[in-house]
Every structure is written in structure tokens, then in C-alpha cells.
Amino acid sequence: MPTPDRTSLDAIVGAASDLLEQTGLAGVTMQAVALRVGVRAPSLYKRVPSRERLIQLVAESTITQLASRLDAADGPVELANTLRSIGHERPAAFQLIMTPGPGVPAVGDEFRLAASAAILRVAAELAGEEHALEAARTLTAWAAGFISMELNGGFGLGGNVERAWEFGVGRIVEAITATPVG
Structure with missing residues (x-):
């Protein structure tokens, strides 16, 4: 059975955009974005490959x-x-x-x-x-x-x-x- 979608691509991009403004480009990491959207970092790779x-x-x-x-x-x-x-x-x-x-x-x-x-x-x-x-x-x-x-x-x-x-x-x-x- 496939895992349910816990976040959307829009939410991921929004979280990354917020992080960019708050921490700069270096602060936009997969781990930081995952934390913002409430998933584990590996789950992001289902939506964003890198x-x-x-x-x-x-x-x-x-x-x-x-x-x-x-x-x-x-x-x-x-x-x-x-x-x-x-x-x-x-x-x-x-x-x-x-x-x-x-x-x-x-x-x-x-x-x-x-x-x-x-x-x-x-x-x-x-x-x-x-x-x-x-x-x-x-x-x-x-x-x-x-x-x-x-x-x-x-x-x-x-x-x-x-x-x-x-x-x-x-x-x-x-x-x-x-x-x-x-």
C-alpha cells in the first residue's frame, strides 16, 4: 500500500522560500525544509529529487x-x-x-x-x-x-x-x- 501524501509540492516550495528569506541560501537544506513541512527528509525526495x-x-x-x-x-x-x-x-x-x-x-x-x-x-x-x-x-x-x-x-x-x-x-x-x- 503506498504511503499517503503528507505534504504538497507547493508547501515544500513555500517552506523553502521562507527559509531562504530567514537563513539565506545555505540554510535551505532538505532537512530544514522537511522539518518545516512536518515530514522526514527522505520523504521530500518523493516530490523533489535534490x-x-x-x-x-x-x-x-x-x-x-x-x-x-x-x-x-x-x-x-x-x-x-x-x-x-x-x-x-x-x-x-x-x-x-x-x-x-x-x-x-x-x-x-x-x-x-x-x-x-x-x-x-x-x-x-x-x-x-x-x-x-x-x-x-x-x-x-x-x-x-x-x-x-x-x-x-x-x-x-x-x-x-x-x-x-x-x-x-x-x-x-x-x-x-x-x-x-x-
């Missing part, structure tokens, strides 16, 4: 949520602000997907494409279809860099970080909408 796959599932879940929220954003400023909000709400997950580092499993193309759709749409509106990819990369790289520095305490010179964000978003949008130089 820790690597578990981390990948957390990243995929995060990107799916990111895509949904970015799709609802109207215009480049709201899109950038939404990205920043997500970074502040879930800093470890944000860094997992934006700056994963060596050894972190990559997510599938379908997840990257879903998360990029809203950014590409807004970038095309700003810079035209011909320059949409370059504009999307510029906006994403600037925003992700700023947010990562903010999360890691990288703005140690004082001043108003909120004003710096607003200044940067305005300048990036202005630069992307300028007539291309070549």
Missing part, C-alpha cells in the same frame, strides 16, 4: 510571482518601483533570481521569458521595437544593481536613497527614450 531542484523551484516560483506583478505595472516608473518593492519584500529571493552566483541552478527559458515580457513591452514603448532588448537590459541592470546595493547596505555616503532612486529612474527613462546615437 536540493538543486528545490532551489530551482524556489527561483521559478519567485520569477512567476515577479512576472505577474510586473505585468500589472503601467509604465517604466511603476515597473521599476514594482521591481524594487519585490526586492524589499523578498530580498534573498530577489538576489537569487537577479544575481544567482556560481553553482545556483538556472531556471528554464519559459520563466525568464515570462519575467521579461513586461520589461520588454515597456522598453519597446520607450525606445521602439528595434531597441527594446537593449533598453530592457539597461533598465533591468540599473534597477537590479541599485536594489542590490540598497539591500546590501552599499549606500554608505549618506544622503536620501529614495531621492537617488527617483533621480536614477527618471534619468534612465530619459536616456532610453532619447534619440539613439548610433
Whole structure:
């Protein structure tokens, strides 16, 4: 007789996501997740074959949520602000997907494409279809860099970080909408 399911994949990914925020990537272990969902670690392997796959599932879940929220954003400023909000709400997950580092499993193309759709749409509106990819990369790289520095305490010179964000978003949008130089 098969053993009954004691937890779901959603519960496992949710527990791993919570652990990621509380303990960092190193704290997301099969044992820690099993303890959170109330099963023994070997039972997790019925749902998730490895820790690597578990981390990948957390990243995929995060990107799916990111895509949904970015799709609802109207215009480049709201899109950038939404990205920043997500970074502040879930800093470890944000860094997992934006700056994963060596050894972190990559997510599938379908997840990257879903998360990029809203950014590409807004970038095309700003810079035209011909320059949409370059504009999307510029906006994403600037925003992700700023947010990562903010999360890691990288703005140690004082001043108003909120004003710096607003200044940067305005300048990036202005630069992307300028007539291309070549």
C-alpha cells in the first residue's frame, strides 16, 4: 500500500522560500525544509529529487510571482518601483533570481521569458521595437544593481536613497527614450 501524501509540492516550495528569506541560501537544506513541512527528509525526495531542484523551484516560483506583478505595472516608473518593492519584500529571493552566483541552478527559458515580457513591452514603448532588448537590459541592470546595493547596505555616503532612486529612474527613462546615437 503506498504511503499517503503528507505534504504538497507547493508547501515544500513555500517552506523553502521562507527559509531562504530567514537563513539565506545555505540554510535551505532538505532537512530544514522537511522539518518545516512536518515530514522526514527522505520523504521530500518523493516530490523533489535534490536540493538543486528545490532551489530551482524556489527561483521559478519567485520569477512567476515577479512576472505577474510586473505585468500589472503601467509604465517604466511603476515597473521599476514594482521591481524594487519585490526586492524589499523578498530580498534573498530577489538576489537569487537577479544575481544567482556560481553553482545556483538556472531556471528554464519559459520563466525568464515570462519575467521579461513586461520589461520588454515597456522598453519597446520607450525606445521602439528595434531597441527594446537593449533598453530592457539597461533598465533591468540599473534597477537590479541599485536594489542590490540598497539591500546590501552599499549606500554608505549618506544622503536620501529614495531621492537617488527617483533621480536614477527618471534619468534612465530619459536616456532610453532619447534619440539613439548610433
